[in-house]
Amino acid sequence: METKRSVLMQKYELGRLLGQGTFAKVYYAKNIKSGQSVAIKIFDKEKVTKGRLSDQIKREVSTMRLVGHSNVVRLYEVMATKFKIYFVMEYAKGGELFNRVAKGKLKEKVARKYFQQLISAVDYCHSRGVYHRDLKPENLLLDDNGNLKISDFGLSALAETKHQDGLLHTACGTPAYVAPEVISKTGYDGVKSDIWSCGVILFVLLAGYFPFADSSLIEMYRNISNGKYKCPNWFPAEVCKLLLKILDPNPNTRISIAKIMENSWFKKGLNSSSKKCEVDIMDIVLLDVETAFRSDAKQEQESIKPSNFNAFDIISLSAGFDLSGLFVESDHKIEALFTSRHTASAIISKLEEVAKFVKLKINKEGGLLKLEGLKKGRKGLLSIEAEIFEVTPSFHLVEMKKSSGDTLEYQNTLKHHIRPALKDIVWTWQGDHQLQQPQEQQQQQQL
Numbered sequence: 001m002e003t004k005r006s007v008l009m010q011k012y013e014l015g016r017l018l019g020q021g022t023f024a025k026v027y028y029a030k031n032i033k034s035g036q037s038v039a040i041k042i043f044d045k046e047k048v049t050k051g052r053l054s055d056q057i058k059r060e061v062s063t064m065r066l067v068g069h070s071n072v073v074r075l076y077e078v079m080a081t082k083f084k085i086y087f088v089m090e091y092a093k094g095g096e097l098f099n100r101v102a103k104g105k106l107k108e109k110v111a112r113k114y115f116q117q118l119i120s121a122v123d124y125c126h127s128r129g130v131y132h133r134d135l136k137p138e139n140l141l142l143d144d145n146g147n148l149k150i151s152d153f154g155l156s157a158l159a160e161t162k163h164q165d166g167l168l169h170t171a172c173g174t175p176a177y178v179a180p181e182v183i184s185k186t187g188y189d190g191v192k193s194d195i196w197s198c199g200v201i202l203f204v205l206l207a208g209y210f211p212f213a214d215s216s217l218i219e220m221y222r223n224i225s226n227g228k229y230k231c232p233n234w235f236p237a238e239v240c241k242l243l244l245k246i247l248d249p250n251p252n253t254r255i256s257i258a259k260i261m262e263n264s265w266f267k268k269g270l271n272s273s274s275k276k277c278e279v280d281i282m283d284i285v286l287l288d289v290e291t292a293f294r295s296d297a298k299q300e301q302e303s304i305k306p307s308n309f310n311a312f313d314i315i316s317l318s319a320g321f322d323l324s325g326l327f328v329e330s331d332h333k334i335e336a337l338f339t340s341r342h343t344a345s346a347i348i349s350k351l352e353e354v355a356k357f358v359k360l361k362i363n364k365e366g367g368l369l370k371l372e373g374l375k376k377g378r379k380g381l382l383s384i385e386a387e388i389f390e391v392t393p394s395f396h397l398v399e400m401k402k403s404s405g406d407t408l409e410y411q412n413t414l415k416h417h418i419r420p421a422l423k424d425i426v427w428t429w430q431g432d433h434q435l436q437q438p439q440e441q442q443q444q445q446q447l
């Protein structure tokens with residue numbers, strides 16, 4: 001039944017069902033053009049749109065598109081049709097980590113490797129303001145090299161909208177991995193509850209069973225709330241000590257990731273070049289840039305037919321599931337273009353003023369203006385190039401792009417500091433347009 005071949009958006013050939021979660025089905029698929037294997041997670045819009053998506057969730061999913069860590073399943077693309085949302089993700093060929101644990105507990109060294117990779121990935125995503133909230137076996141996958149890949153980072157938040165009407169609780173199985181403060185619904189800090197789940201995962205890897213499992217659900221809740229579990233006798237003493245700090249029911253005193261990383265057991269066998277886990281995500285961003293640049297307002301209206309829409313357009317047209325905030329085009333661009341009706345010298349002096357204001361050093365190199373950060377970010381010094389093209393002496397086109405540093409830092413600087421500060425000299429920013437909804441689409445949505 002599920003093996004019927006179909007092609008999605010003329011781009012992906014859908015294959016077998018890889019798995020099914022609470023809210024979505026995940027299929028294997030192949031990019032027809034490149035032959036690349038991907039996993040496509042398909043949500044029914046209906047099932048996830050009960051609650052309005054919070055800005056936090058929109059920001060997280062949007063950030064996930066910019067996140068590159070070798071232990072996090074990458075989110076390549078988001079697409080949508082009227083009834084479904086598709087997340088095109090990296091395919092983790094090795095399947096679920098817990099299929100391995102199901103065959104028996106892991107050796108200390110192996111468990112530690114996975115735990116190190118888990119913590120490194122969680123730390124990275126947290127540094128981007130993205131929380132998992134649903135770290136559990138089904139979301140820990142392996143690639144062909146046996147490395148851990150966490151899936152659903154930020155995406156589980158989509159399903160979380162369900163929490164509000166209580167449906168998540170009935171829909172989910174046992175909350176064995178969930179932190180006490182999440183169960184008690186007192187509102188919680190995503191960082192702290194992810195740390196808790198990492199502790200449960202470490203326990204399960206080494207023990208082969210759950211720390212809080214009990215015959216009754218009530219008893220299990222009680223054990224979680226009290227942090228009551230027992231380390232089996234084969235656990236190294238150092239691990240028991242570390243777990244005590246992680247599985248602390250009080251989120252305020254629970255150990256931080258930074259402290260876990262300083263732990264001597266944790267550090268064993270860890271090579272110092274662990275930073276290389278952060279991978280370059282330029283290619284994903286470029287994909288988006290391409291579509292973003294194609295959607296020039298005028299062209300789009302002339303050739304408006306669904307197959308030509310990119311994901312952003314489709315999603316922004318679907319009123320039932322307001323994801324528009326996720327895909328503000330300017331959030332994903334490496335380049336930013338603006339036009340100005342000022343002279344080149346006026347533009348240059350404005351850029352100098354702005355650089356000073358946002359604490360960037362400015363250099364003139366050839367025909368370029370270089371704006372450089374003063375201190376190193378996650379991926380080195382941020383450097384932005386601005387190039388001014390003369391159309392007429394009083395009409396210029398200015399291209400700004402990142403030449404080095406962290407993409408997210410660049411985009412934040414551009415969006416929150418540079419763009420607002422340039423408003424006096426900018427005539428238009430490329431991409432600043434409102435897509436008009438075709439009439440029939442609007443009518444359909446009102447049904």
Ligand code: ATP
Nearest residue numbers: 018019020021022023024026039090091092138139
């Ligand atoms: P939940 O709905 O709470 O997230 P879940 O994690 O079990 O539960 P899905 O995220 O929908 O559900 O995934 C279902 C299954 O599909 C996973 O358990 C996994 O086996 C498989 N799967 C998910 N993502 C990938 C991927 N990127 N590569 C390979 N297999 C995947």
Ligand code: MG
Nearest residue numbers: 021138139152
């Ligand atoms: Mg999942």
